[in-house]
Amino acid sequence: GDSVTQTEGLVTVTEGLPVKLNCTYQTTYLTIAFFWYVQYLNEAPQVLLRSSTDNKRTEHQGFHATLHKSSSSFHLQKSSAQLSDSALYYCALRRTGGYKVVFGSGTRLLVSP
Amino acid sequence: DPKIIQKPKYLVAVTGSEKILICEQYLGHNAMYWYRQSAKKPLEFMFSYSYQKLMDNQTASSRFQPQSSKKNHLDLQITALKPDDSATYFCASSQVGDTEVFFGKGTRLTVV
Numbered sequence: 001g002d003s004v005t006q007t008e009g010l011v012t013v014t015e016g017l018p019v020k021l022n023c024t025y026q027t028t029y030l031t032i033a034f035f036w037y038v039q040y041l042n043e044a045p046q047v048l049l050r051s052s053t054d055n056k057r058t059e060h061q062g063f064h065a066t067l068h069k070s071s072s073s074f075h076l077q078k079s080s081a082q083l084s085d086s087a088l089y090y091c092a093l094r095r096t097g098g099y100k101v102v103f104g105s106g107t108r109l110l111v112s113p
Numbered sequence: 114d115p116k117i118i119q120k121p122k123y124l125v126a127v128t129g130s131e132k133i134l135i136c137e138q139y140l141g142h143n144a145m146y147w148y149r150q151s152a153k154k155p156l157e158f159m160f161s162y163s164y165q166k167l168m169d170n171q172t173a174s175s176r177f178q179p180q181s182s183k184k185n186h187l188d189l190q191i192t193a194l195k196p197d198d199s200a201t202y203f204c205a206s207s208q209v210g211d212t213e214v215f216f217g218k219g220t221r222l223t224v225v
Contacts, residue, residue: 033212044203044216045156052212090156094212099144099161099168101214106155 002027004091006104013081013111021076021107023091031096034067034074037103039088048089049076052096081111116140117217119204124222126194133180134189134220136204144168144209145187147179150219151200162187163209194224 003026013019025034033052037045051058054069063078074091091104120135138145147159161169165181178190191198204217 035213044218046216047213050212088155094214096212097209099146099163099209100158100171101146102158103156 002029002032002093002095002102004093004102004104006089006091006107008107009105010108010110013109015083015111015113016080018079019077019081019085019109019111021089021091021109023074023076023104025072025074025091025093027093027095029095033094033096034065035090035092035094035101036063036065036074036076037090037092039090039106041087045090081109083111083113085109086111115218117204117206117215119202119217119220121220122218124220126222126224128194128196128224130194131190131192132194132222134191134202134204134222135186136188136217137183137186138204138206138215138217139185140206140215141185142206142208142215143184144207145181145185146205146207146214147187147189148203148205148216149200150203156203159189160187191222196224198222199224 005024036049038048039045051067057066065076094101117138144163146161149157159172160179176192180188201219201221203219205214207214
């Protein structure tokens with residue numbers, strides 16, 4: 001079945017420095033949508049970014065990610081982390097027309113002053 | 114205004130009892146889901162419903178039963194509650210064929 005791997009459980013970064021959260025996946029389907037969800041403390045997960053186009057950069061709220069099907073990756077990056085970015089980040093995929101969203105295990109990002 | 118309403122927000126239950134978690138969505142979506150989030154499994158898919166029909170069930174235990182009385186309702190009945198059932202249960206919805214799934218704010222269940 002489909003799977004998403006996030007290798008870091010916790011990433012800590014100093015405010016103003018760049019940050020990268022890793023995401024790789026396995027799937028046998030060709031038409032897939034990829035997401036980064038962000039979950040703030042005591043809130044529901046919400047979509048931060050989404051993409052289904054190979055090698056196309058997508059951006060939102062200062063974050064960006066590029067889907068690379070050749071390496072099965074969809075890493076999330078930001079050039080300058082802010083304190084307000086501290087949250088739990090999930091990488092996820094969904095088959096186009098499918099029902100289930102498959103989530104990774106999540107990476108907690110902690111931005112310190 | 115929240116478009117996916119989950120009730121109650123917090124719930125404390127005794128081991129062995131039964132509870133129903135309520136979910137209704139006002140996004141006009143025709144697919145609804147339940148996810149569970151605990152310390153052991155960060156975000157775990159449980160069920161998906163489309164047009165009030167069960168499409169996918171990833172929950173091994175029959176103690177978890179979704180109930181859909183209307184297209185925009187998907188309640189979750191949990192019987193014979195165990196302490197391991199303690200988690201936050203998220204209801205979610207989307208359009209069939211669309212890609213983005215929207216989540217409610219969750220019901221935090223504690224089983225003592």
